[in-house]
Amino acid sequence: MNSVIQEVTNRIIERSRKSRQQYLDKIETARRNGPHRGVLSCGNLAHGFAACSTEEKTDLTSLVKSNIAIVSSYNDMLSAHQPYEHYPAIMKQAIKDVGGVAQFAGGVPAMCDGVTQGNPGMDLSLMSRDVIALSAAVGLSHNMFDGALMLGICDKIVPGLLIGALSFGHLPTVFVPAGPMPSGLPNKEKARVRQAYAQGKVGRKELLEAESKSYHSAGTCTFYGTANSNQLVVEVMGLHLPGSSFVNPGTELRDALTKAASRQVTRLTDLGDNYTPIGHIVDAKSIVNGLVALLATGGSTNHTMHLVAVARAAGYEINWDDFSDISNAVPLLTRIYPNGSADINHFTAAGGMAMLFKELLGAGLLHNDVKTICGDGLERYTQEPFMQDGELSWRDGPKESFDTDVLATVAKPFKPDGGLSVLHGNLGRAVMKTSALRETHCRIKAPAVVFEDQFELADAFKAGDLDKDCIVVVRFQGPAAIGMPELHSLTPPLGVLQDKGFKVALVTDGRMSGASGKVPAAIHVTPEAYHGGLLAKVNTGDIIEINTETGEMCLHVDNDVLAQRKPRKANTDKHQIGMGREMFAGMRNSLTGAEQGACSLFAGQGNQHDG
Template sequence: MHPVIERVTQRIEARSKKLRQDYLQRMEQARQQGPHRGALSCGNLAHGFAACDKGDKGELRSLTKANIAIVTAYNDMLSAHQPYHAYPEQIKSAVRAVGSVAQVAGGVPAMCDGVTQGQPGMELSLISRDVIAMATAVSLSHNMFDGGLLLGICDKIVPGLMIGALSFGHLPFIFVPAGPMPSGITNKEKARVRELYAEGKVSKDELLEAEAASYHSPGTCTFYGTANSNQLVIEIMGLQLPGSSFVNPGAGLREELTRVAAQQATRITDLGTDYRPIGQIVNAKSIVNGIVGLLATGGSTNHTMHLVAMARAAGYLIDWTDFAELSDVTPLLTRIYPNGEADINHFQRAGGMAFLIRTLLDAGLLHEDVETVAGSGLRRYTQKPELHDGKVTWVEGPSASLDEDVLRGFERPFSSHGGLCLLRGNLGRAILKTSALPEGAGTVTAPAVIFSSQHELDAAFKAGRLDRDCVVVVRFQGPKAIGMPELHKLTPPLGVLQQRGYKVALVTDGRMSGASGKVPAAIHVTPEAVDGGLIAKIEEGDLIRVDADSGTLELLVDESVLAQRQVAKIDLTESHFGMGRELFGGFRQQFSGAEQGASALFEPVPFPDHSS
C-alpha cells in the first residue's frame, strides 16, 4: 500500500473508533433477532404477505427462504430512472427462480437537478438526500426482509439510499444500476452553445435543440457529474456487481446483470453461508477506496459532502483534510467531461472500471483486502462482464487502456495528483476542483464583486458590469441559508469572461457539483454566511486571493478593519416558501456544515482541530 493511503486509513479508523464500535454493536444486536419475520405476530405476517401469490406466501411462512426488499427510486421524468419501470418484475422472477421472494418495500423520491437548475425547486435538492435516507428506513421498517436491492442512480439518491441502508447495516444490500444513455452531441458542442446563448448570440430555440440532442433517451446523462460519480464510487466500494455501472439500458447484458444481482442478494443473507452485510462491507478501507476512485477520475465535488455523510452513517468520521491528502498522491487517470471532451460511454469503451481498478490496485492506491457483494477482495473487480449464450460471465478486463485520450494507466497520468484541492485561510475552508482548470488559471487575486444569488450575477453579466478581473462572491447559498442549491447558471457567464481574457474566480458557500470546470471555484465555503462566516463581511472591491497552488483562500483586508465590520444580513424569506420549501424549515435549521456532510440526520460530534 502507498504509505499515505495507509496513514489516512489508519487515522480515520483511530478517529472513529468509538463511533464505529457503537455502530457495530447496534448492528449485531439487530442481527441477533434472527430473520425478522420470526418476530412478527401472525397478524403482522399475514398483512405482510397478503398481496403475494400462493407460492410466495408459502415461502414467507417457512421463515427459511430469503425475502429481498426492493427500494426503488423509479419515476419516468428522470431519464436515468425511467428504465427501472420494469425492474421489480424482472427481480421478482429472478429471485423466485432460486426459491426466494422479493417484494417492493417502498419508493423514495427522486428529483432531477437538471430539471430544477436555477429554479426554486433546486433548493430542495440537497435536502432530498436526507428525505431519501429516511424513506429508505421507513421502507425497511416492516421487519419483513433479509436483504435488499437498491434501485437508484442520480445525485442525492444513491447517497440517500446508502445512508438509509446503513441504518439496517446487519442486512446485505446490492445497488442495481440502469446504465447511461447512448452518446448524443458532444459535451464540447453543448458547452459551446450554452456560452453563445449566455452572450445572446444564439436563440432559445437553438439552445433547446442542443440540450435535447444531448439529453435524448432513457439512461443516465453521459457527462461525468454526480450521477456517474455515484456509480463509480459505489462499484469501487464493492456494493455493485463488477463492471455493472456503465452498461447501457436495453442491452441484453444490462438485463442479465440485473438478474444476477437479484439472485446474488439471496445468497449473501444471514440465512445462507456467505453472509455479507452492508455494515461490514462499508468500512474505513472501502471508504478510502471510494475517495481514491473519485479523485483518480476528477469526480463530482458533491461527494466531499456525500461521502462524509455516508461514512458517518457507518460510524466513521472523514473530513476534507483526508480528501486533500489522498488527492496529493492520487494521479488523475481520466479525461471525461467537464474534465475533457469524452463522455462516460467513451470511458467504458476505453477499459472502464476493470482497467481503472486494476491500475489503482497495482499502484498500491486501493485496499485490496476488502469484502464486496461479489466476494472477498477487490481484485475481483478487475474483471468485466460479457454475455455468452444469453448468460453473463466475467472475464479479465484489459491490462492496457484502449484509448489513452480518455483513460490512462498509472505510469502516464493526465496529472500527478487528483482533481480536488482543499483551500484554507481566513475565509474558512473550501473545496476547489482542479482537474479541468487550464494551465495557470488556478491562482487569482482580484477585487470582489458580491451577489446573493446566481440570478443577480447573470443580470450583471448581461449588463456588462463584470468585464474585468474579479472574484465573484455568491453568498447566502449554504445549507442553513437556502438548502445549498447547485449554481450551474454561473458556469457559462464566468466561462465567457475567462475566454475574453479576464482573470476570474468564484467564491461561494453554495455548490457547483460535478459540472464545475475551467473557472477556479472555491465552493462549499465553511462556515457559511448565515453561520457568521467571514464571507458575510466581504465588501465590494475587497481584494480576495484564490490560490489552488498553495491551497489558500484569503480576504486581503486588515484584521482591525474586519473587526469593525458588521456581518451582512439579507431577507431569505423568498427562498423559504413556495414550491414546498416551507415544509423543510426544520431541516435547514438542523443542517451541519458542508464539511460535516451537510446533513440533518446525525448528532454533532467534534471534528479534528484544523487551526494549524
C-alpha cells in the first residue's frame, strides 16, 4: 500500500474514532428491529401494502421475503435522468423473478446546473443536495424495507442520495446508473464556439446549434464534470456493479445491468447470510479509495465539498488537507474534457473503469481490503461487463490502454500528481483544479479587479476593462451569502483574455463546477466574504499572489492598512427572493463553510477542521 495513502487513511480513522463508533452503534440499533415491517401494527402494514397484489401482500406479511425500496431522481426534462422512467418496472420484475418484492418508495428532485447556469435557479443548486438527502430519508422512513436501490446521476443528486442512504446505513443499498449519452460535437469545438460567442464573433443561433449537437439525446453529458465524477467515485467505492457506470442508455447491456443490480441487492439483506449494509461498505478505506480515483482522473472540484458531507454522514471527518496529500501521491491517469479533448465514451473505449482499477490496484493506490456490493475486495472491478448469447457476463478488462492520449498508466502518467492544489494564506483557504491548466503550476501576481456579482464581469469584459494581467475577484458567492452558485459562465470570457496573452486568474468564494478548465481558479474560498473573510476587504488594484507550487494565496496589502478598511457589505437581496429562493433562507443560514461540506444536515454534531 502506498505509504501516503495509508497515512491519510490512518489519520482519518483516528480523528473520526468517536463519531464513527456512534454511527455504527446507530445503524446496529436500527438493524436489531428488522425486518422493520415486523414491528408495524396491522393498520400500519395494511397502509404500507394496500396497493400491492394479493401475492405481494402475502410475501410481505410472511417477513421471509425481501422488500426493496426504489428511490429515483427521474424527470423527463433532464437528459441524464430521463432513462429512469422505465427502471422501476424493470426492477420490480427482476426482483419478483428471484422471489422478492419492490416498491417505489419515493422520488427526489433533480435539478441541472447546465439548465440553471447564470439564472436565478442556480442559487438553489447546491442546497438541493441536502433537500435530496432529506427526501431520500423520507422515502425510506416507512419501516417497510430490507434494502434499497438508488437511481441518480448528476451533480448534487448522487451525493444527496448517498447522504440519505447512509442515514439508513443498516440497509443494503445499490446505486444504479443510467449511463452517458453517445458522443456528439467534440468538446474542443464546443469550447471554441463558446469563446467565439463571448467575443461576439458568432451569434446565438450558432451557439445554440453547437450546444444542441453537444447535448443531443438521453443520457449524462459526456464531459468529465460532476455527474460523471459521481459515477466513477461511486463505482470505486463499491456501490455500483463492476463496469456499469458508463454504459450508454437504451442498450441491451444497460438493461441487463439494471436487472442484475436489482437482483444483487436482494442477496445482501439481513434475511440471508450475506448481510452487507451500506454503512459497512462506506468506511474510511472506501472513502479514501473514492478520493484516490477522483484525483487520479482530474475529477470535479465539487467533491471537495460533497465527499466531505458524505463522509460526515458515515461518521468520518475529512478535510482539504486529506485531498491535498492524496493529490500529491497519485498520478493523473486520464485526459477527459475539460482536462483534454476526449469524452467519457472515449475513456470507456480506451480501457475504462476496468483498466483504471487495474492500474490503481497494481500501484498500491487503492485499499483492496474493502467490502463492496459484490463481496470482499476490488478484483471483480478489474472486469468489464458484456453480453454473450443474450446473457450478462464479465471478462477481464484490457491489460493496456487502447488510447494512451486518453488513459495512461501509473508508469507513464500525464502528470505525477492528481492536479488539485489546496491554497492558503491571509485570504483563507481555497482549492484549485490544476489538471487542466496549460502549465503544471499556476504562478501569478497581479492587480485585483473586484466584482460583487458574476454578471458584472460580462459588462467589464465587453468594455475592454479586463484586457490586462489581472486576478478577477468575485465575492459574496459563498454558501451562506447566496447558496454558492456555479460560476462556469465566467470561463469563456476569461479564456478569451488568456488566449490574448494576458495572465489571468479567478479568486472566488463561489463554485466553478466540475467543468473547471484552463483558467486558473482559486475557488471555494473560506471563510467566505459574507462571514467575515478577508475577501470582503479586497479593493480593485490590490496585489494578489497565487502560487500552486508553494500553496500560497496572499493579498499583498499592509496589515495596518487592512485594519483600517471596513469590509464591504454584501448586497444579496436580489439573490434571496424569487424563484423560490426565499423559502431557503433557513437552510442558507445553517450551511457550514465549503471545507465542512457546505452542509445544513449535521448542525450540533461537533465541528470539523476549519482551516
